[in-house]
Structure formats: C-alpha cells, structure tokens
Amino acid sequence: xxxxxxxxxxxxxxxxxxxxxxxxxxxxxxxxxxxxxxxxxxxxxxxxxxxxxxxxxxxxxxxxxxxxxxxxxxxxxxxxxxxxxxxxxxxxxxxxxxxxxxxxxxxxxxxxxxxxxxxxxxxxxxxxxxxxxxxxxxxxxxxxxxxxxxxxxxxxxxxxxxxxxxxxxxxxxxxxxxxxxxxxxxxxxxxxxxxxxxxxxxxxxxxxxxxxxxxxxxxxxxxxxxxxxxxxxxxxxxxxxxxxxxxxxxxxxxxxxxxxx
Amino acid sequence: xxxxxxxxxxxxxxxxxxxxxxxxxxxxxxxxxxxxxxxxxxxxxxxxxxxxxxxxxxxxxxxxxxxxxxxxxxxxxxxxxxxxxxxxxxxxxxxxxxxxxxxxxxxxxxxxxxxxxxxxxxxxxxxxxxxxxxxxxxxxxxxxxxxxxxxxxxxxxxxxxxxxxxxxxxxxxxxxxxxxxxxxxxxxxxxxxxxxxxxxxxxxxxxxxxxxxxxxxxxxxxxxxxxxxxxxxxxxxxxxxxxxxxxxxxxxxxxxxxxxxxxxxxxxxxxxxxxxxxxxxxxxxxxxxxxxxxxxxxxxxxxxxxxxxxxxxxxxxxxxxxxxxxxxxxxxxxxxxxxxxxxxxxxxxxxxxxxxxxxxxxxxxxxxxxxxxxxxxxxxxxxxxxxxxxxxxxxxxxxxxxxxxxxxxxxxxxxxxxxxxxxxxxxxxxxxxxxxxxxxxxxxxxxxxxxxxxxxxxxxxxxxxxxxxxxxxxxxxxxxxxxxxxxxxxxxxxxxxxxxxxxxxxxxxxxxxxxxxxxxxxxxxxxxxxxxxxxxxxxxxxxxxxxxxxxxxxxxxxxxxxxxxxxxxxxxxxxxxxxxxxxxxxxxxxxxxxxxxxxxxxxxxxxxxxxxxxxxxxxxxxxxxxxxxxxxxxxxx
Numbered sequence: 001x002x003x004x005x006x007x008x009x010x011x012x013x014x015x016x017x018x019x020x021x022x023x024x025x026x027x028x029x030x031x032x033x034x035x036x037x038x039x040x041x042x043x044x045x046x047x048x049x050x051x052x053x054x055x056x057x058x059x060x061x062x063x064x065x066x067x068x069x070x071x072x073x074x075x076x077x078x079x080x081x082x083x084x085x086x087x088x089x090x091x092x093x094x095x096x097x098x099x100x101x102x103x104x105x106x107x108x109x110x111x112x113x114x115x116x117x118x119x120x121x122x123x124x125x126x127x128x129x130x131x132x133x134x135x136x137x138x139x140x141x142x143x144x145x146x147x148x149x150x151x152x153x154x155x156x157x158x159x160x161x162x163x164x165x166x167x168x169x170x171x172x173x174x175x176x177x178x179x180x181x182x183x184x185x186x187x188x189x190x191x192x193x194x195x196x197x198x199x200x201x202x203x204x205x206x207x208x209x210x211x212x213x214x215x216x217x218x219x220x221x222x223x224x225x226x227x228x229x230x231x232x233x234x235x236x237x238x239x240x241x242x243x244x245x246x247x248x249x250x251x252x253x254x255x256x257x258x259x260x261x
Numbered sequence: 262x263x264x265x266x267x268x269x270x271x272x273x274x275x276x277x278x279x280x281x282x283x284x285x286x287x288x289x290x291x292x293x294x295x296x297x298x299x300x301x302x303x304x305x306x307x308x309x310x311x312x313x314x315x316x317x318x319x320x321x322x323x324x325x326x327x328x329x330x331x332x333x334x335x336x337x338x339x340x341x342x343x344x345x346x347x348x349x350x351x352x353x354x355x356x357x358x359x360x361x362x363x364x365x366x367x368x369x370x371x372x373x374x375x376x377x378x379x380x381x382x383x384x385x386x387x388x389x390x391x392x393x394x395x396x397x398x399x400x401x402x403x404x405x406x407x408x409x410x411x412x413x414x415x416x417x418x419x420x421x422x423x424x425x426x427x428x429x430x431x432x433x434x435x436x437x438x439x440x441x442x443x444x445x446x447x448x449x450x451x452x453x454x455x456x457x458x459x460x461x462x463x464x465x466x467x468x469x470x471x472x473x474x475x476x477x478x479x480x481x482x483x484x485x486x487x488x489x490x491x492x493x494x495x496x497x498x499x500x501x502x503x504x505x506x507x508x509x510x511x512x513x514x515x516x517x518x519x520x521x522x523x524x525x526x527x528x529x530x531x532x533x534x535x536x537x538x539x540x541x542x543x544x545x546x547x548x549x550x551x552x553x554x555x556x557x558x559x560x561x562x563x564x565x566x567x568x569x570x571x572x573x574x575x576x577x578x579x580x581x582x583x584x585x586x587x588x589x590x591x592x593x594x595x596x597x598x599x600x601x602x603x604x605x606x607x608x609x610x611x612x613x614x615x616x617x618x619x620x621x622x623x624x625x626x627x628x629x630x631x632x633x634x635x636x637x638x639x640x641x642x643x644x645x646x647x648x649x650x651x652x653x654x655x656x657x658x659x660x661x662x663x664x665x666x667x668x669x670x671x672x673x674x675x676x677x678x679x680x681x682x683x684x685x686x687x688x689x690x691x692x693x694x695x696x697x698x699x700x701x702x703x704x705x706x707x708x709x710x711x712x713x714x715x716x717x718x719x720x721x722x723x724x725x726x727x728x729x730x731x732x733x734x735x736x737x738x739x740x741x742x743x744x745x746x747x748x749x750x751x752x753x754x755x756x757x758x759x760x761x762x763x764x765x766x767x768x769x770x771x772x773x774x775x776x777x778x779x780x781x782x783x784x785x786x787x788x789x790x791x792x793x794x795x796x797x798x799x800x801x802x803x804x805x806x807x808x809x810x811x812x813x814x815x816x817x818x819x820x821x822x823x824x825x826x827x828x829x830x831x832x833x834x835x836x837x838x839x840x841x842x843x844x845x846x847x848x849x850x851x852x853x854x855x856x857x858x859x860x861x862x863x864x865x866x867x868x869x870x871x872x873x874x875x876x877x878x879x880x881x882x883x884x885x886x887x888x889x890x891x892x893x894x895x896x897x898x
Contacts, residue, residue, distance in 0.1 A: 128439050
C-alpha cells in the first residue's frame with residue numbers, strides 16, 4: 001500500500017497570553033485513507049510516547065456536523081477540499097513530501113486558548129442576542145397548522161445547515177462573522193414562524209456582532225468558499241436588507257441580550 | 262436498595278394525565294428559589310435546561326464542548342418519530358407504543374413507552390414553532406419518511422441533518438434563556454463527581470477543562486443528560502468526547518445502573534479502513550428506504566459489484582424477512598450482516614462489509630430524487646471512501662451506535678438517588694433491548710421538554726432541603742476525591758498512551774461483548790479487563806499538568822472509567838442467559854438463528870448497585886409487567 005510522508009509546521013501556543021511559534025514535526029508512514037485529524041492523532045501518539053505534550057486541537061463528531069474542528073491548512077480554512085470540514089478532509093488530498101502548515105483560526109474575536117484551539121464563545125453570544133424564535137415549551141399550534149411553502153423550507157434549510165465552525169470568520173480578511181449571523185437570520189426569516197421577531201432579531205444580532213470585535217463585510221466572498229456547508233453570501237445581502245428595513249421601520253432599540261463581549 | 266418505579270395506576274392511556282394531576286406543584290413565585298443543575302446540552306439537556314428556566318427555575322447547564330450546540334445529538338441524521346398519522350396510513354399513539362415495545366424485544370416498561378408515544382406529537386408541534394426546517398411537501402405540509410421496524414411512515418426529517426436541526430432549536434431556546442440570565446452556561450466543563458448530602462443529590466464537582474480548576478456546584482436537584490457509553494468499544498459512531506464518566510460516577514455514588522449490556526450495533530456504517538481509525542461513520546438508516554442490501558451468493562466472490570449478475574446476488578434481508586425486507590430493525594439487520602460475512606461472503610477489504618445498492622432506486626426514481634433525499638449522505642460517503650455511491654454500491658458494516666442501558670430511573674425519571682434525575686440516552690427507560698430508528702431524538706426531547714419540567718416540580722415541592730454551601734464536609738470530600746484521582750493519573754508516568762489502552766479494551770469488548778456473546782467469551786473478558794486496568798494504573802503516561810487545557814488528561818479520566826464500567830457490562834451480559842434485541846447470546850437462539858428470549862426468567866430490568874471497589878455489584882430486579890401487549894417472539898418475516 002502507498003504511504004505518505006508529510007512535513008508539518010504546527011502552531012504551538014501554551015496559553016492565551018503566551019507567545020506562540022511554529023514547530024516542525026515529521027510525519028512519515030501515513031495512509032492516504034486517513035482523515036486529517038487521524039493524522040494528527042498519529043503524530044500525537046508519537047509525541048506522548050516520547051513524553052511530550054500533544055498538539056491540542058478541537059474535534060468531536062468527526063463527521064463534519066458538530067463544528068468543533070477547524071484548522072487553517074496551508075493558509076486555507078478547513079484546507080484544500082471545497083465544502084469539507086477539517087475532520088472530513090483525507091490525506092489523499094495531499095502528496096507525499098509536501099509541507100503542511102497548520103494554524104488556528106485567527107481573528108480578534110477568537111482568542112487562542114491553546115495551540116490550535118480558539119475561543120468561539122462570541123458566536124454563541126450572537127445567537128443569544130436574538131438568533132431564535134421565542135416559542136415557550138408547550139402551548140403551540142399543531143405542526144401542520146402553519147404551512148411553509150417547500151421552496152421557503154428548502155432555502156431555510158440551506159441556511160440552517162451552518163455548523164458554527166467559524167471558518168467564515170477565519171477566511172475573511174476583515175474577520176467578519178456576517179455569513180454566520182446572516183445564515184441564522186435567513187433561516188428564521190424565511191419561515192412564517194420567524195416573522196414577528198424578524199426586525200428585532202437582525203438589529204440585535206448585528207449589534208452583538210459589532211460588539212464582539214468582528215469586522216464588517218466588504219463582499220469579498222472568501223467566507224462562502226471556506227464554508228464547509230457551502231452557504232451562499234446571498235444570505236448576507238438578505239441580512240443587510242433586513243437590517244436597513246428594521247433600522248428605518250421596526251425594532252425597539254439596539255439593546256442586545258447576548259451578554260458581555 | 263429498593264426499586265420503586267412509581268408507575269401510576271389506572272388504564273395505560275390515562276396514566277400520564279392522571280399522574281400530572283396528582284403531582285405536587287411548585288408555586289410560580291417560589292420556582293426562582295430553586296437551583297437545578299443540568300449536565301449535558303444535547304437534545305435532552307438543552308431542552309430541559311431551557312424549559313426549566315422558562316418555568317422560573319435557576320438553571321446552570323454544563324457541557325464539555327466549547328459550545329452547547331456541539332453536543333452529539335447534532336450528528337443524528339435520519340429523523341424523529343411521531344404518531345401524527347399525517348399520512349392516514351393507520352398510525353396511532355397505540356401503534357407507535359406497540360412498535361417501540363416490540364422493537365425493544367419486550368424489555369421496556371409499558372407505561373414509559375406509552376407516555377413517549379403520547380408526547381411524540383407535541384414534540385413536532387414544539388419544534389415547528391421554533392422554526393425547525395423540517396422537510397415539506399409542495400403543498401407546504403410536513404413530509405414523512407419510513408424507518409426500520411415500522412410499516413407506517415411517521416418519521417419527520419430535515420434532510421440528513423435532523424439531529425442538527427432539532428438540537429439547534431433546543432440550543433436556541435437555551436440561548437434565549439442564557440440571555441435572560443435564567444441559565445448560566447458552563448461550556449468546556451466536565452462533571453467528575455456527584456455530591457450527596459443526607460442521601461440526596463445536592464450538586465456536582467466539575468473540572469474546568471481550560472484552567473483545570475476543580476469547582477463544586479451545590480443545588481436543589483441535578484439532571485444528568487450526558488448521553489450513552491458506546492465509546493467503551495473505542496470504535497463507535499459516537500463523537501470522540503462522548504463518555505460514561507458522569508453516569509458511571511453517579512453509579513459509584515449509589516445510582517443503580519439498568520441493563521448495561523443492552524447496546525445497539527447499527528447495521529449501516531462505513532467499514533473500518535485501517536488501524537489508525539478513530540471513529541466509525543454512520544450512514545443513516547433512512548438509506549434503507551431505497552437502498553437494497555446484498556452480498557454475492559458464493560463465498561469468496563471478489564468480482565466488482567456490477568460484474569455480478571442478478572441471479573448470483575443474495576438480497577438476504579429481502580429473502581429472510583420478506584414483509585420488512587431492507588427495513589428490518591437494526592439488531593436483526595446487523596446480525597444478518599455479520600452472519601453473511603462470517604460465511605465468507607462479505608465484500609471489500611478484509612471481507613467485513615455488505616453492499617447497499619441504489620442502482621434500482623436510481624433507475625426507478627431518477628438520480629435527482631435520490632440526490633434530494635440523500636445527497637448529503639452520499640457526499641459524506643464519497644469524501645470518506647473516495648467511491649461514488651451513485652455509480653458503485655456503498656459498502657457498509659455494523660458498528661456500535663447507541664446504548665439502551667443507562668442509569669435506572671422511575672416513572673418521574675429520577676434515579677435511585679433522590680434528587681438525581683436522568684434523561685435521554687443516559688437513562689435506561691424506553692427502548693428495551695433494541696431501539697428503533699428515529700426514536701432517540703423523540704425520547705431526548707420528550708424527557709427534556711415535557712417530562713422533567715413537571716416531575717422535578719413534584720420532587721422539589723415534596724422535599725425539604727436544608728441550605729448547604731460549598732464548605733459542607735461532603736462537598737469538600739467530593740472535591741478532594743477528584744483532585745486525588747487527577748494527581749494519581751498524572752503521577753503514573755509509564756510508557757503506554759491512554760489510547761493504546763482504550764483500543765485494547767475496545768477490541769476485547771467488540772470481540773466478546775459485541776454482536777454475539779457467549780458465556781465463555783464473557784468470562785474471558787471478565788478475566789482480561791482487570792488485567793488491562795491494572796496495567797493502565799501502572800503503566801499509562803499522561804503528559805502535562807492539571808493546571809491547563811490537557812486533552813490527554815481528559816481522555817485518561819474517561820478511559821479509567823471505561824476500564825471499570827466494561828466489567829459491569831460484561832457481568833450483566835453474562836447473567837442474562839437469553840437473547841433479546843441487541844443482546845444476542847449464541848447459546849440462546851431459535852433453530853433459524855433468531856434471538857430466543859426467556860420471559861419466565863428474564864422479563865425484568867437488571868439494576869446493578871455498586872458495592873465498593875473490588876466487590877461484586879449487587880443485582881436488583883424490576884419485574885416488567887405487560888398488561889396491554891401480548892409477549893410474542895418478534896417476527897419481521
């Protein structure tokens with residue numbers, strides 16, 4: 001069986017306030033059928049066996065849905081394969097002898113926790129600011145009492161597919177979270193159930209996004225290229241329209257509920 | 262220990278209503294005086310935390326992931342069952358109840374399962390109100406699909422991402438409460454012990470996974486919604502972080518563990534490809550709606566699938582189970598796959614695989630329809646295997662997926678420790694010895710949205726709790742125990758990695774306590790596990806310290822628990838001298854190889870009580886009484 005030999009250059013950083021640096025690791029005898037994270041597992045097993053601390057990286061489901069993992073690989077968020085989260089990237093996308101540079105998401109709003117792990121709490125706070133429909137448990141109508149045209153449901157699902165990984169932020173030269181916020185705004189705004197809170201929602205979420213230190217969108221489009229779920233930047237145009245309309249006609253104020261940035 | 266199931270009296274259909282009326286309520290103004298801890302933020306945990314906070318309780322919620330949105334419920338693909346009968350195909354609450362009891366091979370409680378079926382309809386209403394983008398017909402009405410073990414179409418779905426969408430609904434409801442200040446969220450925090458005061462559960466000890474800080478949280482009640490223990494096998498479809506620690510440590514504090522040997526092996530997963538493999542990936546059961554499962558008739562036939570003509574193929578599920586065919590329940594489909602592979606008819610590298618073929622469906626419905634139904638699953642398959650399933654059949658093999666066993670709970674979802682409630686996959690309650698597809702999401706949300714918000718009120722309203730602080734000696738004791746154990750793990754400094762022990766344990770369990778079990782094999786496992794454990798504590802190496810983010814230490818903590826828990830699982834499997842659902846004892850099968858139950862001896866829940874380290878756990882039996890269904894051999898022929 002053919003094996004691969006990769007030369008890794010990995011960002012190591014002991015903690016949020018420590019200085020980071022790149023460290024070289026040699027990774028021989030890899031299988032092309034390995035996932036990228038399994039390759040890091042193998043490297044870590046070797047490090048631990050030598051008494052060294054393993055490379056810290058976030059991961060969980062390893063099937064591209066939980067959104068935990070996220071690495072910048074050779075300068076590209078989630079690496080070379082389009083529409084694919086890091087955990088679903090396989091070594092067959094690399095050639096033997098290649099140098100592979102591995103970095104964490106880099107954005108002011110995502111401070112490094114350790115090595116390749118960043119704090120993405122800002123994304124949760126954007127949702128907490130208004131990314132929901134306030135339907136208390138119980139006391140709701142029968143599910144078929146509200147009809148949703150199939151095209152709207154499908155478009156809502158396209159946007160709702162966001163896994164909250166933060167690749168859009170990492171890929172954006174402005175470190176904007178617009179694709180993330182806009183995807184949720186589109187998902188809920190496309191459904192009849194989401195209409196009553198629509199103006200408030202966009203005002204609150206956009207305000208929270210600014211408070212967190214994310215940059216603005218300048219329509220570069222890197223985010224949709226990096227998105228593992230291929231969410232289109234059309235949702236950002238929709239968010240901007242909603243924002244403009246809400247600023248002029250609706251919404252009580254700009255108080256966010258997302259918590260301290 | 263006394264097992265009081267507290268099943269309400271009266272006719273099955275009236276029990277829950279009657280019970281809700283009979284339970285004591287907490288005055289709305291008093292609810293904010295109570296603090297409830299919810300451990301886990303999956304479907305059960307997030308829905309419980311949000312709903313309890315809406316009612317006015319002070320809630321603290323904990324998860325080990327960096328965000329509650331990443332809990333493993335997110336990975337559920339296929340759908341959620343509900344007895345809506347929107348298809349007019351003869352479904353009813355009674356039918357969903359019956360299918361679930363039968364699917365579980367008559368090893369679940371009638372009253373719990375009936376309640377689950379009743380609540381199923383409310384769940385869909387709730388999720389739609391939250392904006393979950395379920396699949397729709399062109400008319401705008403909700404669409405349904407079929408799932409294994411049922412002959413009606415009652416599964417609601419959002420493409421192949423139903424778990425994700427339901428979890429995001431619950432997560433958003435949770436976020437709304439976090440913003441209101443009624444829930445305090447603790448992400449990257451792991452529960453490592455339970456605090457008992459005067460025999461009641463009064464809190465938890467946690468470790469902050471970023472700083473290593475060990476903290477105690479005291480409260481009036483605790484809810485565990487920490488999922489299943491499938492990762493005891495090392496390779497499973499569970500997320501890498503899913504673990505048994507919370508439920509296992511609750512067991513060691515006195516909560517009975519119900520049916521630990523009931524584990525589900527899912528028939529349609531991508532086969533193992535190498536030693537480095539870190540997890541197995543499920544291909545949704547919904548694929549069996551349109552895919553046909555087959556292997557070559559002849560053992561050792563290594564031709565490419567398209568070169569094997571129809572008469573030389575064995576569509577073994579259609580042949581053996583003509584009325585359910587490819588939609589036979591999971592335990593049966595898994596065993597049948599193992600059987601054909603054991604006969605040497607398996608396909609792919611190593612011969613551990615069977616084909617799941619969409620050629621007929623594509624010819625009948627067109628590629629576009631198949632793409633719309635399963636597009637994201639096909640893509641995922643192609644990314645992992647580098648094969649195009651629109652052209653060549655998928656190769657699949659069974660893998661550990663779900664655990665029906667869990668902490669024993671009464672009808673109120675309270676464990677044998679007063680004040681400790683257990684929801685979702687973490688409890689044992691609804692699926693018996695085999696869970697039907699699309700029922701895990703249903704149970705998680707039923708427990709979290711609709712059951713616990715009512716039953717916890719009854720506990721709080723009827724219990725007098727002294728005020729305690731974190732200075733209490735029991736609290737200090739629990740914290741010190743956690744700190745001692747952590748330093749012990751760090752001080753071994755041996756030469757083997759945690760993963761190497763986990764792999765060794767996993768392959769032993771897969772071999773001896775997996776799809777087929779024997780008395781000899783289980784006895785052998787019970788001899789081997791303590792040896793592996795002893796070596797672990799002498800020779801494991803955990804680099805780094807406890808004062809920073811240390812993933813090796815997190816893993817070591819979890820694996821140390823698996824190394825004890827595995828023994829409980831094997832002991833339970835050995836004692837249950839019958840085959841039922843996913844628990845297949847080779848000694849107990851019918852002449853045609855089906856599971857052979859022994860209702861006279863084993864129609865009970867095995868609830869194990871911890872009796873001290875090194876002592877044999879004590880078995881308690883909760884008899885299962887069937888007043889509404891006839892016990893029968895499960896037939897899907």
